[in-house]
Amino acid sequence: MKKILRPGKRKDDITQTSLLRRFWQHKGLYFMLLPCLLFFIIFNYVPMAGLILAFKSFRFDTIIFGGQWEGLKYFNRFFSDGQSYQIIINTLVISGMKLVLALPFPIIMAIMFNEIAQTQLGRFRGVFQGIMYIPHFLSWVVVVGIFQKILAPDSGLINQLMQQFGGDGSTYFMMNPEYFHTIMFSSYLWKNVGWDSIIYFAAIMGINPEIYAAAKIDGANQWQQIIHITLPMLSPTIVILFILSLGDILKAGFDQIYLLKTPGNAKYSEILDTFVIRTGIQQGDFSYSIAIGLLQGLIGLLLVVVVNRFANKKLNTSLY
16 A cells, blocks of 8 residues: 655655654664764765866965866876876786786686685685685785795895896896896785785675586586686676776785886886876975876776776676
8 A cells, every 4th residue: 555645744754754763763773884984974075075186286374275276287297298108008008918818817726715715625625715815914014025035136036046047147137127027016916916815705704605516516526617607797796896906906005006106117117106106295296296196096097987888788787
């Protein structure tokens, strides 16, 4: 039966009253959510007022709203800079390697953890997972320091092995631009592949076991089950995580790249994040660096919206 509204009482008023009642019933949960909301408001939304400096000249003797309007001056300055295109290419190459080349590794690891659980080593699965998760909790300072020790000339592990096989053992890998992308990618994988596999492993655990049982009855082996069951079931999770990662396509990871950057590999390691820090913090050109940061965010937002719409139409999977 349809609810009959009393005279003088609108449907919107009833809906608002219902929302307030539900809010009061679950006030404890909303109170627990309050610190999270305050965090994002204070550290994410309030600082967005400073984006106005991308269109104004910053002066230390005035507030952020007191400078002179400059229009698109800083955007034109960036694209007219001869090194800007090389910086953009470096950023896209590093982000593409992390986004595309690194994508299969956590998926493969999650599948391996799932297969281990079905063998005699299943009781050690937690130990294997814990070992692979540990690097995620190390800061990039520690990770890069480990790689510097391993790759150090003469005393490093790699150079000592090269000496054992007749090499000179004096290669300075960190200064050689030819090895930069290899070092960057390998250190990124070592630190993040275990942690990134958690979501995929959880998605595998959510697959109905009866589907695998039916496949076994039909004669499917382990490899066929992975190809025809596990991977198709993981595809929505892969698409969602890929779309989320697109938001940072122009943010190649400041901490890692800044620590790996040397005068020898600067041609390939100078990215937008390090360029923003160098121009904004070190040189004090705040308006210019904020304009570049705004450009990064807008392009990332545009890519997320476009790819999400494409995934919704073609793959029937989307964020919203």
